[in-house]
């Protein structure tokens with residue numbers, strides 16, 4: 001018999017990493033359980049995980065809010081949310097098993113009695129459902145309440161690890177609203193929870209297509225040799241939404257597009273696109289490489305010309321007339337909050353010197369699309385007549401984050417005819433066509449990772465600080481400039497965004 005060849009990677013994990021891991025005994029407490037995020041994302045994701053068999057049988061979910069609810073009322077709220085928003089099919093037996101672990105604790109964040117009741121509830125769950133002292137506290141609440149909640153968790157002994165058991169805290173963005181407030185927030189959290197127990201959610205990092213950026217770059221030989229300033233002309237990272245702010249005026253006004261999306265989601269996408277290959281995919285190696293990119297970011301010399309900010313005016317969305325931002329409910333007419341932001345950044349490294357990264361995000365734009373487009377330089381020489389290549393653009397590799405997830409490669413091809421005429425064509429990979437599995441929701445992946453204690457997809461405080469260091473000067477500049485430029489809903493943002501690229505001899509993609 002021929003012996004097996006030696007394993008080329010003897011250090012490979014003994015466990016087959018294709019199999020999803022199941023969380024051990026544990027529970028989760030959600031603060032802010034009446035909010036939109038909780039109903040539309042967290043509760044459905046917990047059900048989806050249970051449905052996929054990835055939660056332990058005794059998993060328990062405790063809701064904490066200022067509502068006069070009994071456990072059954074809470075269960076009904078979760079049930080409705082699951083029915084409406086979960087990704088996987090509804091199965092009564094899964095629901096029944098999951099719902100046995102639901103508890104509700106009424107109270108507000110300064111209510112000592114309520115936190116004492118929360119402690120008792122958790123201890124009961126440990127006894128009744130075998131949650132073994134392992135609990136994650138999910139703060140789906142505005143950051144101004146963090147000091148209260150974190151302080152209460154400490155006061156009532158809820159934050160301490162017990163022998164053989166863990167306590168973790170999950171915080172949602174915004175992580176502060178500038179560098180200083182992010183540092184303050186971090187001080188509050190870190191006084192009570194050690195760094196390895198803090199899970200900061202940037203839900204873009206939980207998206208399959210975002211994780212695929214690393215697979216595409218580092219699992220293939222094809223792309224990395226051209227992934228640098230020798231071949232890349234510029235990179236455009238777009239997160240466009242067709243929706244307005246909906247009922248989120250309270251959150252959005254004073255925050256705006258740059259703080260809401262660019263500081264976190266788009267800066268993370270840029271870091272993944274630009275970073276060097278990590279030595280492994282563990283949290284520390286990934287963070288080290290991302291941080292190197294963020295430290296190398298250079299702001300444009302002229303913050304006026306190389307940034308753009310806008311505010312949606314009345315217009316059209318999905319064939320319907322929609323109102324402008326200043327006419328949205330609870331938005332003051334004098335609001336200077338931007339709903340569109342575009343910025344140009346450069347990364348001062350050998351790999352990226354001279355390659356602009358353009359980041360743009362807006363609400364009420366032409367359509368919903370998130371993509372990373374790497375646009376290549378033109379060929380140095382074209383052995384064709386000018387007329388033959390009139391319709392030839394630049395090669396591009398576009399990572400389609402959503403919707404219509406996939407990757408497109410654009411290159412020139414001869415138009416069939418007797419003449420030589422070259423035009424752009426697209427080669428497409430679509431998740432739907434290549435895989436039978438549907439992608440899990442970002443929150444499924446992230447909640448499971450919290451319960452497993454897997455940190456790679458969660459930004460550390462250093463990354464958050466570094467991204468505020470990038471954004472702060474831009475935000476300060478804008479604060480002195482008064483009102484953002486209006487753009488009609490349904491268009492692609494203000495004229496200044498187009499002018500910003502036109503000055504560099506480039507145009508925004510219209511995905």
Ligand code: BG6
Pocket residue numbers: 241260261370
């Ligand atoms: C959130 C922002 O982080 O991301 C919202 O606060 C935005 O304003 C949302 O609408 C978009 O998420 P997704 O996953 O739908 O692209």
